[in-house]
Amino acid sequence: MNTLGHGVAPKMKPISARRSVVVAALDVGSSKVVCLIGRLRPHGPQQVLTRRSHSVEVIGFGHTLARGTKAGTVVNLVQAEDAIRRAVDAAERMASVEIESVVLSISSGRPTSELFAAEIDILGSAVSENDIARVLAAGSRHSLRDGRAVLHSLPVGYSIDGVNSIRDPRGMLGSRFGVDMHVATTDVAAARNLMLAVERCHLDVEAMAASPYVAGLAVLADDEADLGAAVVDMGAGTTTIAAFQAGRLVHIDGFALGGHHVTMDLARGLNARIADAERIKTLYGTVLSGASDERDMITVPPLEEHEREPAQFVSRATLVSIIKPRVEEILEMVRDRLAACPIATDRRGHVVLTGGASQLNGLPELAARLIGRPVRLGRPLGIAGAPDAAKGPAFAVAAGLLVYPQAAHLEHFEARRKRQLMTGTGGYFARVGRWLRESF
Numbered sequence: 001m002n003t004l005g006h007g008v009a010p011k012m013k014p015i016s017a018r019r020s021v022v023v024a025a026l027d028v029g030s031s032k033v034v035c036l037i038g039r040l041r042p043h044g045p046q047q048v049l050t051r052r053s054h055s056v057e058v059i060g061f062g063h064t065l066a067r068g069t070k071a072g073t074v075v076n077l078v079q080a081e082d083a084i085r086r087a088v089d090a091a092e093r094m095a096s097v098e099i100e101s102v103v104l105s106i107s108s109g110r111p112t113s114e115l116f117a118a119e120i121d122i123l124g125s126a127v128s129e130n131d132i133a134r135v136l137a138a139g140s141r142h143s144l145r146d147g148r149a150v151l152h153s154l155p156v157g158y159s160i161d162g163v164n165s166i167r168d169p170r171g172m173l174g175s176r177f178g179v180d181m182h183v184a185t186t187d188v189a190a191a192r193n194l195m196l197a198v199e200r201c202h203l204d205v206e207a208m209a210a211s212p213y214v215a216g217l218a219v220l221a222d223d224e225a226d227l228g229a230a231v232v233d234m235g236a237g238t239t240t241i242a243a244f245q246a247g248r249l250v251h252i253d254g255f256a257l258g259g260h261h262v263t264m265d266l267a268r269g270l271n272a273r274i275a276d277a278e279r280i281k282t283l284y285g286t287v288l289s290g291a292s293d294e295r296d297m298i299t300v301p302p303l304e305e306h307e308r309e310p311a312q313f314v315s316r317a318t319l320v321s322i323i324k325p326r327v328e329e330i331l332e333m334v335r336d337r338l339a340a341c342p343i344a345t346d347r348r349g350h351v352v353l354t355g356g357a358s359q360l361n362g363l364p365e366l367a368a369r370l371i372g373r374p375v376r377l378g379r380p381l382g383i384a385g386a387p388d389a390a391k392g393p394a395f396a397v398a399a400g401l402l403v404y405p406q407a408a409h410l411e412h413f414e415a416r417r418k419r420q421l422m423t424g425t426g427g428y429f430a431r432v433g434r435w436l437r438e439s440f
Contacts, residue, residue, distance in 0.1 A: 007144040009151050009191055012103065012207035014409035017053045018042055024060075024091070025401030026084065026102040026203075027211070028194060030072055030237030030260060031356060033083045034063040034395060035091040036386075037099060038402040049382050050222055051247065056402045058385040060097065062090025068197075071237035071256040072108030072211075073190050080197040088201060101204035103401045106151070107211040107238045109190030111254045113341075115156070116142045119178035127160065127169045131177055136412035139181040148185040149192075151210050153412045154249055156180045184210055184252040207408065211235070212242035213249050214400030215354045217407060219378030219393075220244060228349035231378065232334055232367075233397060234357035236260040239330055241337055243349075248410065251341045255333055259357025262326050269322040270300050270314060281360075284316065287324045288362030293317035327360065331370045338371070352378035354396035 015021055020041045027034040037060030042053060064086040068079025092098055118139035122131055140153045158166040160174035169177065195205050216231035225244045233240045240254035262285070267277035284298050296316040302309035334351075351373045353364060358377060368375040379392060380399035390398070 007146075007149055007188065008140070009106075009149045009186075009208040010195075010205045011411055012405060012408050015040065015054070015405045020054075021405070022059075022097065022099075023206075023402055023405055024088075024099040024102045025105075025398050025404075026088070026198065027105045027395075027398040027401065028069060028072075028074075028080070028084060028197070029066055029107065029235050029397075030069055030258065031066050031235070032063050032394075033066050033087040034390075034398040035084075035087040035102070036061055036390070036395075036398045036402055037091050037095040037097060038383075038385075040402070040405065048222070051406070052382065052403065053406050056383050056399075058383060058387075058390070058402070060091035060093075060095025061387055061390055062087040062092075062094065063390075064090070066236075069237075071258075072106065072235065074193040074197050077193070077197055077200070081200045084197060084201050088203070099203065101206040102198060103404055104194065104198060104205050104208045105211045105214055105397050105401055106186055106191060106194055106208055107233065107235055107240050107254065107397075108194075108256075109149075109186030109188075111151070111184060111186050111210055111212075111240060111252050113251045113253065114143065114183050114185070116181045116183055117178060118142055118181070119159075119176055122175055122177045125173055127172050127174070127177055129170070132158075132169065133412075135177055135179045136181070139179050140183075140412050143181065143183040143185075145185065147188055149188040150183055150185050151191075151208060152182075152184040152213065152249065152252075154182045154184075154410055156182050156248070156250065182248075182250055184213070184249070186210070207404070209401065209404050210240070210242065210252055211238075211397045212240040212252060212254070212354075214404050215378070215396040216242050216244055216249070216352070216400070217403040218380040218383070218396050218400035219352055219354055221381065222247070224350050224352070230338055230349060230351045230373075232351060232353050232355075232358070234258060234330070234353060234355035236356060239334065239355075239357075241334060243338070243341060253337045253341070255337070257330050257333065259355075261330075262323055262357070262360075265322050265326050266319070269318075270312075271303055272300050273303060276301050280319070281323070284319060285323055286316070286320060286361035287327050287366045289317070289320055293320060323360070324366075327363065327366065328370065331367050334367075335371045347373055349373060351375045354378045354393045356394035358393045 025036040040054035067083045068076035074080045158169040159178040212233040215233045225247045231242045243251035293316040297313045364375045
């Protein structure tokens with residue numbers, strides 16, 4: 001039976017703090033597919049990014065235009081597979097390695113959060129590692145729901161004989177041991193089809209992680225995560241949110257609105273082709289109004305070139321009038337989702353924007369005004385060797401997937417006996433892939 005058949009997405013075994021490993025990250029989005037291959041090397045205690053046990057060096061980078069996906073969901077399996085192959089192949093060629101598994105992000109499937117509690121009897125007089133594993137397993141079993149796949153099962157706090165908010169219970173004495181767990185889930189169909197597209201490329205899915213969570217691992221400084229912060233990953237087809245408190249993920253949410261909707265608004269408003277609207281948005285898009293906006297003119301190519309229509313000219317003010325309402329709608333939805341989360345309502349907490357759609361000129365200033373919190377753009381921290389093209393907010397999720405293995409120990413993990421059977425066909429394709437590689 002496949003892993004998602006049990007309602008649990010693949011989780012990776014925690015990496016050793018004393019060993020170097022090579023990790024492949026795969027971010028399949030609505031506008032692009034990114035593959036990063038990184039070498040993780042153990043390092044000693046450091047004053048910044050103290051939760052990281054390894055340094056991260058990018059040795060392979062590949063990205064291509066996304067095909068076969070919409071709002072982060074696979075809608076054409078063949079096209080999605082082809083795009084993944086292209087990105088992975090480029091990264092493998094750059095790194096001169098051949099990967100067999102990837103850490104995969106997911107932004108679709110209506111990500112949501114729930115809190116669960118579980119209690120067990122302590123086997124001995126003191127809490128052991130086995131007791132922690134048992135109570136986490138009990139909490140994970142309680143979290144299973146039909147039609148939903150569990151992405152992350154993270155303990156918020158432990159309790160011993162009614163004493164709550166214990167962070168590290170190892171060695172403490174008691175008879176009843178409990179845990180409060182934050183569980184992040186997504187639609188099982190969205191997760192299963194995304195995994196299938198990857199495994200058709202003869203790759204195993206080592207782990208699946210929520211996009212805003214791993215983006216936060218990449219862009220948040222220690223103090224921000226400790227004091228409380230929200231990471232808003234603004235992609236082409238989705239906007240997803242992750243709230244952090246006391247250094248851990250405490251809430252996740254998302255909705256199917258993003259930068260592509262701004263592009264479509266421009267295409268309709270300017271009577272332009274979608275590709276031209278995307279280019280205009282990238283080069284001239286802004287949500288800030290200026291005194292010279294009415295005078296600054298931008299060329300819009302004709303919709304049908306074969307009719308030899310003359311190009312039209314529109315003012316920058318016209319662009320602002322089309323772009324700003326949609327961006328305000330997205331930011332207001334972010335504000336409302338954060339306000340609805342009891343844990344993420346602290347208005348002193350920073351909001352960090354990531355994703356390609358976050359790069360619109362003036363977006364942080366508009367977001368700060370609408371959300372009512374300090375806002376900044378987030379770029380990956382502590383990632384060496386990344387090319388300039390991969391250092392911006394658009395690649396925060398891919399970079400965070402390379403950091404994620406260092407946080408895997410926070411989650412409940414159960415060994416998988418048959419890793420190839422994650423979608424029902426992965427074992428066959430994985431075996432065929434290995435036979436081809438070994439034979440030719």
